[in-house]
Amino acid sequence: MTSDDTARTAGTRSIETVTTLSPDQAEAVLALLAEAARVDGQQAVSEQGRLQLRGGEREGVTHLLLMVGDILAGYAQLEDTDPVEAPAAELVVHPSLRGHGHGRALGSALLAASGKRLRVWAHGGHSAARHLAQVLGLTLFRELRQLRRPLTDLDLPEPKLPDGVTVRAFVPGQDDAAWLAVNAEAFAHHPEQGSLTQRDLDDRKAEPWFDPQGFFLAERSGEGAEVARLIGFHWTKVHAREQIGEVYVLGVRPGVQGGGLGRALTTIGLRHLAAQGLPTAMLYVDADNKAALTVYERLGFLTHETDLMYRTET
Known part of the structure; x- marks a missing residue:
């Protein structure tokens, strides 16, 4: 920040709550997130949260803009779309303006907006975030792990698909409804992923990283004239700047699990990422999902x- 910027931050702190960001506001938030990511080494707001900055109003989504003078010093997003769980939030304070109570102010505003029924992500679990959670009276609820493995000299056995199962690439427009249905079934226990809508899918298809050739669908052949049924998928993603391939979403329809399809789809996706010359693969998994952790750890x-x-506390 320049000296003029620093002088302007001496103004009164205020928090504006809106359901739609103007283009200028969205750009300012994205710039704030980019600077925080540069300093912290990771994003403070998830991909879903960043996608929800643009495109107009989103049902259940609220944006909180913390201003100091005319400087955007902090941002929070509150999403209240789960019919059972408390509203979920993410927040960030500009790196050069931390240590002045702005995080606590945003957290307090989130508590007020949610009726003191709140879940908050701390990406990376940094000490400052843990301290803020303690100050706000929040308790640890969930642990999401990012796993990685090298893709160089990838040596995985040939994927073995269950009998009658074939794998092909996703066809945008043609496969949308079927994939959304299977995704909802596979992640019925996971509200963030299982509640994805056509709009959410369209948002991702519009991103520069989207590649249908890296979106694998597993189908089981029907009997007679019956159309093949989608039973699983592995959607990969390439982070071009970081040169990392991601096991973005992998799901198997309930009732088909346990037959080795998940492992086969994982292997197919990893081979696809390795073939593009990417040195590393990553994925996210809940720490309490022991079965998935075991599968991924066995894959290196x-x-x-x-x-x-x-x-x-509830």
Whole structure:
């Protein structure tokens, strides 16, 4: 920041709450997030949260803009779309303006907006975030691990698909409805992923990283004239700047699990990422999902970092 910028931050702190960001506001928030990511080494707001900055109003989504003078010093997003769980939030304070109570102010505003029923992500689980959670009276609720493994000299056995199962690439427009249905079934226990809508899918298809050739669908052939049924998928993602491939979303329809399809789809996706010359693969998995952790660890993945979610006592 320049000296003029520093002088202007001496103004009164205020928090504006809106359901839609103007283009200028969205750009300012994205710039704030980019600077925080540069300093912290990771994003403070998830991909879903960043996608929700643009495109107009989103049902259940609220944006909190913390201003000091005319400087955007902090941002928070509150999403209240889960019919059971408390509203979920993410927040960030500009790196050069930390240590002045702005995080606590945003957290207090989130508590007020949610009726003191709140879940908050602390991506990376940094000490400052843990301290803020304690100050706000939140307790640890969920641990999400990022796992990584090298893709160089990838040596995985040939994927073995269950009988009658074939794998092909996703076709945008043609496969949308079927994939959304299977995704909802596979992640019925996971509200963030399982509640994805056509709009959410369209947002991701519009991103520069989207590549249908890296979006694998597993189908089981039907009997007679019956159309093949989608039973699983592995959607990969390439982070071009970081040169990392991601096991973005992997799901198997309930009732088909346990037959080795998940492992086969994982292997197919990893081979696809390795063939593009990417040196590393990553994925996210809940720490309490022991079955998935076991599968990924056997495939050579190790914990790289951890995201923590805190919540109010219920």
